Amino acid sequence: MSRVLLGVMTLSCAVHADWTNPFPVKKCNGVVIEDIDIDTVQGYFTSGLLTSQQLTQCYVDRITLLNPYFHTVIEINPDALSIASSLDTERLESGPRGPLHGIPILTKDNIATADKVRTTAGSLALLNSTVPRDSHVAALLRLNGAVLLGHANLAEFADYIAYDDYSEGYSDRGGQTRNCFNATQQTSGSSSGSAQSVVCNLCMAAIGTETDGSILLPAMHAGIIGIKPTVGRVSRAGVIPGSLSQDTVGPHARTFRDAAYLLDAISGVDARDNATFRALLSGASTHANFSDAVANASALRGAKFGIPWDVLWSSTAGAVTHRPAFLDVFRQMEAAGAILYNNTNIPRIRELQDPYGWGDALDTPMELWARTYLHVDLYNGLDEYLNGLESSPIRSFEELLAWEDTNNASTGALGGGEIWVSGADNFLRANATHGVIDEGYYLAKLWRHELSKAGIDTALTHIDADGNLIQLDGLLVPMAGAGPYDSPSSGLPAAAHYPAVTLPVGQDPWQLPFGLGIWGPEFSEAQLIRFGSAIDDLVRWRGRPQHYNYDTTKIPFDPRWPGFFDTPA
Ligand SMILES: *[C@@H]1O[C@H](CO)[C@@H](O)[C@H](O)[C@H]1NC(C)=O
Ligand SMILES: *[C@@H]1O[C@H](CO)[C@@H](O)[C@H](O)[C@H]1NC(C)=O
Ligand SMILES: *[C@@H]1O[C@H](CO)[C@@H](O)[C@H](O)[C@H]1NC(C)=O
Ligand SMILES: *[C@@H]1O[C@H](CO)[C@@H](O)[C@H](O)[C@H]1NC(C)=O
Ligand SMILES: *[C@@H]1O[C@H](CO)[C@@H](O)[C@H](O)[C@H]1NC(C)=O
Ligand SMILES: *[C@@H]1O[C@H](CO)[C@@H](O)[C@H](O)[C@H]1NC(C)=O
Numbered sequence: 001m002s003r004v005l006l007g008v009m010t011l012s013c014a015v016h017a018d019w020t021n022p023f024p025v026k027k028c029n030g031v032v033i034e035d036i037d038i039d040t041v042q043g044y045f046t047s048g049l050l051t052s053q054q055l056t057q058c059y060v061d062r063i064t065l066l067n068p069y070f071h072t073v074i075e076i077n078p079d080a081l082s083i084a085s086s087l088d089t090e091r092l093e094s095g096p097r098g099p100l101h102g103i104p105i106l107t108k109d110n111i112a113t114a115d116k117v118r119t120t121a122g123s124l125a126l127l128n129s130t131v132p133r134d135s136h137v138a139a140l141l142r143l144n145g146a147v148l149l150g151h152a153n154l155a156e157f158a159d160y161i162a163y164d165d166y167s168e169g170y171s172d173r174g175g176q177t178r179n180c181f182n183a184t185q186q187t188s189g190s191s192s193g194s195a196q197s198v199v200c201n202l203c204m205a206a207i208g209t210e211t212d213g214s215i216l217l218p219a220m221h222a223g224i225i226g227i228k229p230t231v232g233r234v235s236r237a238g239v240i241p242g243s244l245s246q247d248t249v250g251p252h253a254r255t256f257r258d259a260a261y262l263l264d265a266i267s268g269v270d271a272r273d274n275a276t277f278r279a280l281l282s283g284a285s286t287h288a289n290f291s292d293a294v295a296n297a298s299a300l301r302g303a304k305f306g307i308p309w310d311v312l313w314s315s316t317a318g319a320v321t322h323r324p325a326f327l328d329v330f331r332q333m334e335a336a337g338a339i340l341y342n343n344t345n346i347p348r349i350r351e352l353q354d355p356y357g358w359g360d361a362l363d364t365p366m367e368l369w370a371r372t373y374l375h376v377d378l379y380n381g382l383d384e385y386l387n388g389l390e391s392s393p394i395r396s397f398e399e400l401l402a403w404e405d406t407n408n409a410s411t412g413a414l415g416g417g418e419i420w421v422s423g424a425d426n427f428l429r430a431n432a433t434h435g436v437i438d439e440g441y442y443l444a445k446l447w448r449h450e451l452s453k454a455g456i457d458t459a460l461t462h463i464d465a466d467g468n469l470i471q472l473d474g475l476l477v478p479m480a481g482a483g484p485y486d487s488p489s490s491g492l493p494a495a496a497h498y499p500a501v502t503l504p505v506g507q508d509p510w511q512l513p514f515g516l517g518i519w520g521p522e523f524s525e526a527q528l529i530r531f532g533s534a535i536d537d538l539v540r541w542r543g544r545p546q547h548y549n550y551d552t553t554k555i556p557f558d559p560r561w562p563g564f565f566d567t568p569a
């Protein structure tokens with residue numbers, strides 16, 4: 001661990017020496033399970049120190065204890081214990097199916113599971129709906145022997161019900177997801193409950209979804225690993241959509257190896273999601289062994305990374321505030337043999353990216369804003385999903401909007417007594433498009449998609465002083481946004497449909513973790529896992545949440561401290 005990071009942590013420990021963590025992770029059947037990884041658990045299962053049923057019970061107990069404060073889980077699977085028990089029996093009789101055998105996993109509440117747990121994207125409107133079948137992802141997790149522990153809380157409809165009148169990580173069913181490091185500080189979203197459940201030790205790992213930032217950003221503020229796969233790597237069939245153009249599904253975990261085990265299990269071709277055929281067309285292996293790609297710091301020797309300094313590092317709040325810590329990580333990487341190239345900039349980034357945070361650039365002509373096509377996708381995607389439900393009182397996007405409008409999304413009835421009336425401003429905008437796919441839709445979507453792809457591809461190709469072309473292994477980006485401005489480091493890979501990963505590298509004086517992201521070309525997940533795990537092995541930042549302010553009822557979160565947004569001269 002670096003001197004700079006130690007300095008920050010020492011400061012916070014010194015200042016808060018009087019605080020005692022109210023929720024230490026208890027031993028499970030006499031075994032330490034805090035921050036345990038999948039290989040270690042499999043070892044305990046094999047030696048008989050622990051059974052899947054015992055571990056599942058320990059997580060259920062911990063969820064029951066913490067959820068009234070942190071609201072990271074919407075619903076526990078009432079059959080989880082019996083499923084774990086039958087997997088224990090199966091292991092004794094015929095051995096484990098693989099690394100996920102008996103491993104308790106939470107899935108975000110927009111990923112359909114055909115079990116007793118309802119799938120609602122956090123909305124009360126879908127409480128009485130039943131799904132026709134498991135989502136492809138849930139089916140694959142079951143096939144691999146995972147215990148589906150329940151559904152994680154999220155920002156309602158993955159942040160697509162409201163942009164203006166909302167609180168990040170809030171849903172009517174689940175209430176306000178809180179950050180386990182400091183409950184008055186933000187979680188980011190929309191897979192807020194998935195990420196916080198992982199760092200809070202409420203499950204072994206979790207699955208989230210992303211349209212633009214929803215896996216990467218909550219992973220950043222939970223201090224864990226997040227992998228946002230290429231669109232088409234993982235099937236979206238049975239996932240309540242935000243935008244079928246750019247939705248993807250991916251893991252949240254405490255280590256790259258655990259995340260890779262999950263990605264190994266859930267990726268592949270699915271006839272119900274034709275985007276998954278892109279993996280075949282592009283020549284990418286559909287049976288990639290991602291856990292095989294996990295490396296140690298020695299993999300950094302000779303590896304080449306670009307630093308797209310312009311905007312991403314130069315003007316965004318978190319990158320500027322945490323610059324000393326980031327520069328220290330760069331120094332460590334160079335000492336380990338990595339070659340860093342500065343100013344491998346993204347062409348036209350000021351048109352594609354708000355220079356201070358998440359979202360469209362104000363300079364971008366309105367008709368080319370991402371929401372031009374995202375609103376149409378939202379209308380059509382939800383229409384198709386609702387229409388395909390096994391049974392539901394709500395069958396179309398307009399019926400859903402009418403319900404939300406009448407009932408006004410919310411008193412937090414199931415969410416622990418917190419009151420927050422979330423708006424439906426984004427649903428109203430989507431409604432105004434009537435889902436019509438016209439020239440404007442294609443123009444905005446293709447413009448952004450092509451420019452984002454070209455931007456990342458160009459930045460990955462460095463031309464040195466002698467005119468030599470150097471193909472870089474990845475682009476390093478800051479994962480450090482906060483307050484009303486979230487991190488900018490998700491918009492380009494989202495629109496390009498490219499993969500990205502984040503790993504934790506530090507923690508700020510108010511306890512919020514921040515991370516380092518890596519971008520690569522499409523279907524480069526194995527490469528990103530290789531280098532992400534190598535940097536993680538080098539930096540080894542591991543935060544233990546102390547649950548400060550756990551009993552707060554503030555909604556929304558506090559902003560960051562004054563001066564956080566100061567940009568450099
Ligand atoms: C769901 O069913 C309950 C009980 O029948 C009813 O009170 C509630 O209004 C229903 N909600 C929706 C969204 O259909
Ligand atoms: C792919 O699937 C979508 C959604 O189910 C469908 O609308 C579209 O027609 C399909 N495309 C092809 C080329 O089959
Ligand atoms: C993946 O790689 C690991 C490590 O090399 C190996 O143990 C495992 O059998 C491989 N899995 C598959 C499915 O090929
Ligand atoms: C790191 O990985 C390399 C390549 O797999 C291996 O040879 C080396 O022993 C590993 N080092 C450590 C410290 O594990
Ligand atoms: C990258 O270059 C910019 C100027 O173009 C400079 O301000 C910045 O300090 C450099 N960053 C690193 C890490 O060298
Ligand atoms: C819904 O919210 C709007 C404004 O946000 C308010 O005018 C209206 O009274 C609310 N309706 C209900 C049923 O709560």
Ligand SMILES: *[C@@H]1O[C@H](CO)[C@@H](O)[C@H](O)[C@H]1NC(C)=O
Pocket residue numbers: 398401402405428431432434
């Ligand atoms: C949604 O749009 C339809 C027209 O397609 C309109 O009739 C309806 O009132 C709109 N819903 C709301 C809540 O504005």
Ligand SMILES: *[C@@H]1O[C@H](CO)[C@@H](O)[C@H](O)[C@H]1NC(C)=O
Pocket residue numbers: 016182184185509510511548549558
């Ligand atoms: C938690 O965040 C609040 C602001 O929301 C801040 O005042 C407080 O100092 C933070 N707590 C710790 C222990 O850092």
